Amino acid sequence: MKSTANTSDQDIESTYKYPWNKITIGIVSIFICAVIGVAVGSVYIPVTSVFFILFSKLNFLNESPGLTSAWHTIIWNIRFPRVVLALLVGASLGISGATYQGLFKNPLADPYLIGVASGASLGATIVFLSGIPSTYGYFSLLPIAAFCGGIAAVFIAYLISIKSGNTHLSTLLLAGLAIGAFATAITGILMLRSDPDLRPLLSWLMGGFIRAQWSHSILIMPYMIVGVSFILGYSRVLNTMQLEGYYAESLGVNTEKTKRILIVSATLVTATAVSFSGLIGFVGLIAPHIIRLLWGTDYRTLLPLSALAGAAFLILADLTARTIVSPIELPVGIITALVGSPFFVYVLLKTKRSSVDGY
Amino acid sequence: MFRRVLLSTSIAFALIMGMTSCSEETSPKQPDPAAPASTPVPIQTYNHKKILPSTPIAAPTSLPVIKEIERQRSSEGRIVQYFSAPSPPIYEKLTAQFPLTVITRNGSEMIFNKPPERIIAYDAAAVETIFAIGQGHRIIGTHSWVSHPIDVEDIEKVGDAFNMNIERILDLDPDLVFLFYPTFKEELENAGLRVLLLESVDDDLMGMANTFRTWGQITGAVNEAEILAENFESRITEIKLILDPYHSGPSVFQDVGDLWTPGNNTLMGSVFQLLKLENVAYDVDNYGQLSPEVIIDRNPQIIISSTPDLLYNNPAFNKLLPIKNKDIFESNDDYLGISGPRFILGLEELANEFYPGLFK
Numbered sequence: 254m255k256s257t258a259n260t261s262d263q264d265i266e267s268t269y270k271y272p273w274n275k276i277t278i279g280i281v282s283i284f285i286c287a288v289i290g291v292a293v294g295s296v297y298i299p300v301t302s303v304f305f306i307l308f309s310k311l312n313f314l315n316e317s318p319g320l321t322s323a324w325h326t327i328i329w330n331i332r333f334p335r336v337v338l339a340l341l342v343g344a345s346l347g348i349s350g351a352t353y354q355g356l357f358k359n360p361l362a363d364p365y366l367i368g369v370a371s372g373a374s375l376g377a378t379i380v381f382l383s384g385i386p387s388t389y390g391y392f393s394l395l396p397i398a399a400f401c402g403g404i405a406a407v408f409i410a411y412l413i414s415i416k417s418g419n420t421h422l423s424t425l426l427l428a429g430l431a432i433g434a435f436a437t438a439i440t441g442i443l444m445l446r447s448d449p450d451l452r453p454l455l456s457w458l459m460g461g462f463i464r465a466q467w468s469h470s471i472l473i474m475p476y477m478i479v480g481v482s483f484i485l486g487y488s489r490v491l492n493t494m495q496l497e498g499y500y501a502e503s504l505g506v507n508t509e510k511t512k513r514i515l516i517v518s519a520t521l522v523t524a525t526a527v528s529f530s531g532l533i534g535f536v537g538l539i540a541p542h543i544i545r546l547l548w549g550t551d552y553r554t555l556l557p558l559s560a561l562a563g564a565a566f567l568i569l570a571d572l573t574a575r576t577i578v579s580p581i582e583l584p585v586g587i588i589t590a591l592v593g594s595p596f597f598v599y600v601l602l603k604t605k606r607s608s609v610d611g612y
Numbered sequence: 613m614f615r616r617v618l619l620s621t622s623i624a625f626a627l628i629m630g631m632t633s634c635s636e637e638t639s640p641k642q643p644d645p646a647a648p649a650s651t652p653v654p655i656q657t658y659n660h661k662k663i664l665p666s667t668p669i670a671a672p673t674s675l676p677v678i679k680e681i682e683r684q685r686s687s688e689g690r691i692v693q694y695f696s697a698p699s700p701p702i703y704e705k706l707t708a709q710f711p712l713t714v715i716t717r718n719g720s721e722m723i724f725n726k727p728p729e730r731i732i733a734y735d736a737a738a739v740e741t742i743f744a745i746g747q748g749h750r751i752i753g754t755h756s757w758v759s760h761p762i763d764v765e766d767i768e769k770v771g772d773a774f775n776m777n778i779e780r781i782l783d784l785d786p787d788l789v790f791l792f793y794p795t796f797k798e799e800l801e802n803a804g805l806r807v808l809l810l811e812s813v814d815d816d817l818m819g820m821a822n823t824f825r826t827w828g829q830i831t832g833a834v835n836e837a838e839i840l841a842e843n844f845e846s847r848i849t850e851i852k853l854i855l856d857p858y859h860s861g862p863s864v865f866q867d868v869g870d871l872w873t874p875g876n877n878t879l880m881g882s883v884f885q886l887l888k889l890e891n892v893a894y895d896v897d898n899y900g901q902l903s904p905e906v907i908i909d910r911n912p913q914i915i916i917s918s919t920p921d922l923l924y925n926n927p928a929f930n931k932l933l934p935i936k937n938k939d940i941f942e943s944n945d946d947y948l949g950i951s952g953p954r955f956i957l958g959l960e961e962l963a964n965e966f967y968p969g970l971f972k
Contacts, residue, residue: 296909322931327905330928445774463871463904466927580893581900582871 272554279561283340286568290336291328293572295579298324307333335465338473338529339571339585340564342462343536345477345526347563349519350537351544351556352484355491356515357422363538364523367429367516368406371436373527374458376402378440381454403524406432407516422512459584460531462571469529480522484556487515491552535589536563536570539597546600566593708832717794717809727832728788728806732770732781735792739764740952741827745836753784760946760954778803788830813951815882820951821845840953847956848886851963854970855888861966864889865902865912866943869919873902879951887963889914904928914966915940941965 292303306328346364353362364370380398410428417424444454490511523537540563544555567585570592574585712724732753733739739758742748748763755776756769768784770777776796781789782803789800789807800807810826813819821841828837855861864884866873874880875896884891892910893902904926913933917923920940929935947958963971 294905295903296905323908323911326908326928326931331905331908445772457870463901464922464926468927575903580903580906581896582903 272548272558275548275554276557276561279558279565283561283565283568286565287336287340290339290568290572291332293576294327294332295576296327298327303328330466334467334470335462335571336568337467337470338465339462339567341470341473341477342526342530342533343540343564343567344481344560345473345522345563346533346537346567347540348481348484348556348560349523349526350563351541351552351559352491352515352519353537354541355495355552355555356512356519357426358495359426360542361538362426363534364519364527365433365532365534365537367426367520368410368433368436369403369520369523370527370532371433371440372406373399373403373524374532375436375440376400376405377457377528378443378454381457382443397528399528400524402436403527404520406436407520411513411516425516457531460533460586461574461582461584462530463575463582465529473525473529476521476525480518480525481560483514483518484522487511487518488552488556491515491556530585533567533586533589535586535593536567539593540566542597543600706834706838708829708834710832712829714808714826714830715811717811722806722808724830727830728786730784730786730788732784732786732789734771734776734790736760736950737823737952738790738792738827740950740954741824741840742831744840744953745824745828745831745833747827747831747833747836750831752786753781760950781805813879815877815879817848817879817882817886818845820955823951824953844953844956847960851886851959851971855886855967858888860890861888862890862913863892863910864914864916865892865907865910867915867917867919867923868899870922871902871904871907872899874899880948883948883959883962886959887966889966908932916943916962917941918943918945 291307292298292300302324306325310325310329349364350362353364353366354360356362357366376398379402380394407429410425410432413428413432414425417428494508494511527533541555541559544558544562548554548558567589570588571585573592574583574588577583577588708727710724710726714722714724716722727747727750729750730752731742731750733742733751734755736758739748739751739754740760742751743761743763748761751764751767753768753770754764756772758764758769768780770780770784778796778799781800782805787806789805791797791800791807791809792812794809797807797809810823811819813823821844824837824841824844825834828834828840831837866880866884868874873893873896875891875893875898877898881891892907892912893900896902908928908931911932915923915932915934917940920942923929923935923940924938934940941962944958944961947954947961960971
């Protein structure tokens with residue numbers, strides 16, 4: 254609690270400077286990751302051609318010498334939308350992970366803990382197995398169903414915690430776990446009682462960006478922007494909430510209302526991300542922790558930087574997943590866990606500061 | 613604080629609107645840049661339906677007659693015959709020999725003193741084979757995904773791919789349990805049942821015929837099994853002979869869901885090899901999820917899929933010819949998905965589709 258007490262002192266003195274330099278570092282490194290992500294892939298395309306294609310697409314250049322239309326398609330319709338979607342999903346998972354951790358004062362909280370993931374899986378499974386034709390032109394019903402499932406799970410958990418007369422956050426956490434387990438069980442029953450060909454569903458559940466298209470990024474952006482804006486807007490309150498409830502209230506924070514807004518925003522962001530990428534574990538857990546260990550626990554810094562770290566991490570993880578055993582792809586979740594956990598342990602060991610401090 | 617939220621939201625919306633309009637302008641209307649001489653990948657400009665393998669067609673020879681497949685229900689209700697004609701006289705009459713030794717998957721031997729009367733056949737291909745040689749009355753149980761022939765409706769389902777009702781199986785008192793996956797082998801054996809796993813066919817097309825023969829030996833219907841196997845083999849040989857004068861056919865990509873595709877060492881891989889189709893997943897072992905950019909780079913002239921809508925709707929693929937021409941071949945998973953007697957139907961369907969006029 255020591256460090257949070259310090260930060261709230263800073264609040265009162267309002268000596269806090271927005272960490273523009275760190276944010277700049279983050280944005281520059283994301284830009285570098287994105288360029289690498291577009292330039293490298295299982296089909297070799299010279300870097301100069303990659304830039305020619307990008308510039309000609311952005312109307313800076315009209316000619317594209319020596320390039321085939323296959324390369325155009327690969328760069329513009331496969332790699333670029335894929336990197337952008339990985340960026341958005343990574344940022345969403347990173348920032349909502351940090352929010353949940355702060356909200357629940359629990360270092361293990363991640364976007365999937367309060368039933369979002371299980372609810373989303375259930376929604377997707379129901380649509381998939383119901384035999385409703387799930388694609389209409391550009392647009393697939395699967396992500397929408399996943400989104401509804403995720404939101405519904407959290408909403409039910411929230412109703413339970415209100416009904417119990419105890420809106421303490423641990424009640425919400427436990428209710429979320431129960432709902433999540435229930436949804437997982439229903440998903441299992443549905444899958445066992447269905448037609449044999451479950452491969453598309455299973456590979457969606459495993460997570461990945463193999464189907465990434467421009468329309469996906471455009472569809473998730475509005476939800477993401479609304480959710481992230483609210484989370485960032487309330488980041489100062491999240492600092493105050495690290496104090497005991499009555500203390501926060503004495504500082505003039507309406508904790509109940511703030512909790513509700515933050516839960517809805519973080520869930521909105523997570524469910525949208527999950528709906529197009531499937532379930533990608535570990536990003537929401539480690540991105541905020543790494544930032545916390547490196548740069549402290551002030552949520553005004555932590556939230557934007559977690560988003561940037563999550564985005565960079567997921568772009569690189571997806572790059573690895575699609576190139577390491579080329580021409581085959583691996584599920585990106587394997588890479589996030591395989592690379593993420595040792596790196597996380599390294600940071601944990603290298604930083605002498607106790608990680609339990611910062612919630 | 614609310615003002616800050618509003619401000620950032622509106623700025624972000626302005627940004628996204630800008631991006632959206634930008635991408636709408638640029639993405640669909642961009643004309644194809646003219647491909648100069650040094651293009652690494654030539655662009656195919658013809659429809660696969662019109663192409664034949666590169667060598668000219670050989671002088672027409674009289675084609676072997678493909679026997680009509682027909683299903684008949686005998687008076688006993690269960691027996692299914694695949695061939696309308698009685699067994700052709702060219703074969704010597706074979707007699708079933710017992711005791712019979714069958715080599716199982718792990719190389720050990722299983723001895724049959726008489727044909728098993730109560731078989732639990734936990735595999736669609738085995739059920740189809742046993743019915744095809746007229747021994748369907750011996751099957752007393754199978755799993756819930758087996759749907760062919762229609763007679764399996766009356767056979768009890770004792771589980772599905774994930775679960776097996778071992779108590780019910782014991783209650784049915786079978787004298788043979790045939791499995792395709794060894795998942796429940798030990799449990800069943802510990803319960804005192806005879807469990808058989810045959811060597812899996814893997815990528816060996818002709819090996820399928822030998823599996824038919826093995827079932828004939830086990831059930832005593834050696835002649836019927838021999839006819840089935842000979843028919844299967846001759847139809848494959850026929851395809852092979854007709855395609856023999858040709859070098860290579862069009863390139864092919866099969867999507868079995870989410871870009872998972874069969875590569876080498878798969879039954880479908882062998883089918884493509886037989887049909888002289890060049891699999892774009894030639895460097896994939898078994899099944900793998902092929903990278904979309906690799907598919908575009910290798911530019912398949914034929915695409916086979918059971919879920920073509922997903923491919924049609926992905927703008928990344930809309931320059932591939934089969935997709936541009938709305939010409940994805942929808943495969944019949946019932947035939948090529950089960951390595952039983954109907955597999956040859958799926959194989960001939962593919963041959964006729966991709967080489968129209970070449971097979972009569």
